[in-house]
């Protein structure tokens with residue numbers, strides 16, 4: 001069944017029975033167990049671990065991961081349906097789950113068999129919450145400029161030069177800090193990017209699997225955010241945290257590639273959650289205009305406002321279509337860099353415009369923190385910034401287009 005904000009068929013067109021079941025399960029969970037507390041959790045900046053635990057019980061915490069690592073093996077299109085439902089109910093919960101999956105994907109691809117078992121299994125089951133740790137005080141869009149250092153150590157604790165073979169390395173000692181890390185400090189497992197040699201730029205960046213409670217790893221300031229306030233975010237501080245070589249993900253110098261490939265997947269997920277924000281804004285606005293009267297008639301009879309509803313529907317439908325196409329490209333095993341940038345940029349801008357329209361259509365009620373309408377606008381704004389700002393996505397798309405255009 002289509003939701004009120006979905007044109008019949010568009011949301012379900014071409015879905016398998018399995019994908020429809022996944023969407024319906026996610027919709028029921030999101031509307032019954034997530035949406036009712038969304039305004040209160042946002043107001044109190046309260047993270048509710050029980051929601052994540054329920055996601056685990058429903059199999060959502062590993063839904064798009066392959067069965068070989070304990071995941072449910074759903075298509076990525078199926079995953080976007082889950083994210084749309086969560087985004088429509090509560091973007092903070094959607095981001096918590098999206099980041100959790102973002103931190104797992106690279107372990108599926110680049111992890112060893114032992115890492116699949118001891119690192120991934122509890123995360124897939126929803127017993128351990130993940131975080132993805134790239135941004136630093138001096139390195140946001142320019143992530144390759146990160147400064148967190150990973151000093152290579154031999155078994156006796158002596159330092160090994162950056163150009164010596166990695167087979168001699170027994171552990172890495174992390175020094176530095178990360179900011180804006182979603183799910184911190186609640187997360188249990190952190191995918192951390194650090195450099196073994198800053199002079200090598202992106203080629204020095206290496207990925208590490210770091211557990212909460214590791215000596216030398218602690219949390220700093222809590223980010224005080226405009227939106228998605230029920231999804232925590234905090235600073236991480238590494239003050240000589242020793243990470244065994246077995247907890248390095250992939251090879252030395254592979255970290256930047258690992259980060260970019262994970263983000264390409266994560267951006268489709270965020271795009272889908274933004275479609276959910278837009279759908280929620282549209283559905284609530286369409287209902288409100290029919291209930292609210294002014295000048296003796298329902299607002300829904302005013303053509304200017306009807307046109308706004310139509311424009312909102314157009315934005316949501318176009319964002320959803322592009323997001324699904326990006327997910328289908330991933331399911332077909334095609335390159336997704338450009339698709340995921342197009343989808344995330346389009347869907348987050350659409351969510352921002354549609355949520356802003358919803359505030360306007362609701363008038364004073366839209367501006368009130370009681371109704372949850374202004375929350376949609378605050379939540380959409382963040383999605384134009386994280387997982388690559390929308391300016392960075394313009395740059396990625398332009399680079400791809402120019403590269404394939406011969407002169």
Ligand SMILES: Cc1cc2nc3c(=O)[nH]c(=O)nc-3n(C[C@H](O)[C@H](O)[C@H](O)COP(=O)(O)OP(=O)(O)OC[C@H]3O[C@@H](n4cnc5c(N)ncnc54)[C@H](O)[C@@H]3O)c2cc1C
Pocket residue numbers: 099132133134135139140141142179180181182183225228233382385386387388389390391392395
């Ligand atoms: C709510 C939220 C959650 C986040 N969660 C995480 C997380 O879980 N993990 C994590 O690692 N990070 C996270 N981040 C950080 C996020 O990824 C960065 O904020 C983002 O990459 C931008 O970096 P910056 O803030 O340093 O801005 P800057 O890079 O300093 O950019 C400032 C401005 O300059 C523009 N700009 C920069 N470079 C260019 C360019 N080449 N061309 C055109 N314009 C440019 C930007 O678009 C922006 O408008 C989160 C951020 C937010 C807001």
